[in-house]
Amino acid sequence: MAAATSTTATKVIPSIIVGSGRVGTALQKLGAGDDIMLKRGESVPVDFPGPILVCTRNDDLDAVLQFTPHSRWNDLVFFQNGMLEPWLQSKGLSDANQVLAYFAISKLGEHPVDGITDTNPEGLTAAFGKWSSAVADRLHAGGLSCKVLEKEAFQKQMLEKLIWISAFMLIGARHPGATVGVVEKDFRSEVSSLISELAAVAAEEKGVVFDEGIEDRLCTYARAVSHFPTAVKEFKWRNGWFYSLSEKAIGQGKQDPCPLRTAWLKELNIVQYIIMFQLSINYSY
Incomplete structure (x- = not known):
């Protein structure tokens, strides 16, 4: 019942989602049906406001930038695992929006299993950047945890x-x-x-x-x-x-x-x- 109440109460900002794999599909399901889902090679529209949730493989990130207008780069939100700092710095994106997704999705279409543990009952997923609150709202709407953190x-x-x-x-x-x-x-x-x-x-x-x-x-x-x-x-x-x-x-x-x-x-x-x-x-x- 608590999760259902959260879903009703939380306003989810419409977003562009780049990548239709397990993470991208799960994030789309947490929205209100007004997101735009982009697949490989599709360009990011300039006139659609809000965050751009990047849910591709790391090796596809250069291509994501290629198909994103430079004016929208600061709206990109990176969900990738691993060390992105050197790549982000090389692109002038040192303060880019990032998400540490501590949840698991076994297969396409399944709801994420939250990474809530005995040592961290509040959850481990965290977001940073100007769109961090919007990401947290989307995850909270689906009953998932997400903390908003400062850069350090x-x-x-x-x-x-x-x-x-x-x-x-x-x-x-x-x-x-x-x-x-x-x-x-x-x-x-x-x-x-x-x-x-x-x-x-x-x-x-x-x-x-x-x-x-x-x-x-x-x-x-x-x-x-x-x-x-x-x-x-x-x-x-x-x-x-x-x-x-x-x-x-x-x-x-x-x-x-x-x-x-x-x-x-x-x-x-x-x-x-x-x-x-x-x-x-x-x-x-």
């Missing part, structure tokens, strides 16, 4: 999610067939070691101090979406950021700050793949 707090939570997806996907790849839940339950020692390593590197590189209990928070979230499969995908946007920090340190004659992660990447032949095809985004700051 958002960045810290973004780094936590980057650590989560980088750690769980890599460990899952070492144990074929393992879901996120299996990784958390059966390989907790590996999870603990890798989270600790990645958190230390991220904290030093970005000058942040993570709140206590980061491992518990990330493992509790893993249990909330335990059915989610694991795979090392979109490497340059996820583990690629940590890989670049290792390359930078080694290039300066220092020790690899992520030796465990590097060893596991080599074990899976992922490093060799990168050397052959090279990262197409510059992660250096």
Whole structure:
């Protein structure tokens, strides 16, 4: 009953939704039927006010900008996982609207499963930027949680999610067939070691101090979406950021700050793949 009341009371701003996959379709269902859904290669209209919710794969972001009038770039709201900062900065979008979507959608058309956990009963999904309140209203209308954060707090939570997806996907790849839940339950020692390593590197590189209990928070979230499969995908946007920090340190004659992660990447032949095809985004700051 509470969710139904929220849906009735919350006004959802009409939006343009770029991407008709699981996330884009779910967001459209949370609207009032007056959104515009765009598919690959379709141009963003200039005269439709409101936010532009970008729900594509990371590798399609350049194309999204190509089909969006420059005057509307500040209305783009990025729902992508991973480290977007270098790409955003290269496009002059340092203060772009972003959303950390801590919800899971198993298949197209299903309602999102919220990432509410015992350690974060208020929910983990967060939004930043001028359209953050509009995004929160849309999610709240569907009974989902969403916090509106300032940039510093958002960045810290973004780094936590980057650590989560980088750690769980890599460990899952070492144990074929393992879901996120299996990784958390059966390989907790590996999870603990890798989270600790990645958190230390991220904290030093970005000058942040993570709140206590980061491992518990990330493992509790893993249990909330335990059915989610694991795979090392979109490497340059996820583990690629940590890989670049290792390359930078080694290039300066220092020790690899992520030796465990590097060893596991080599074990899976992922490093060799990168050397052959090279990262197409510059992660250096």
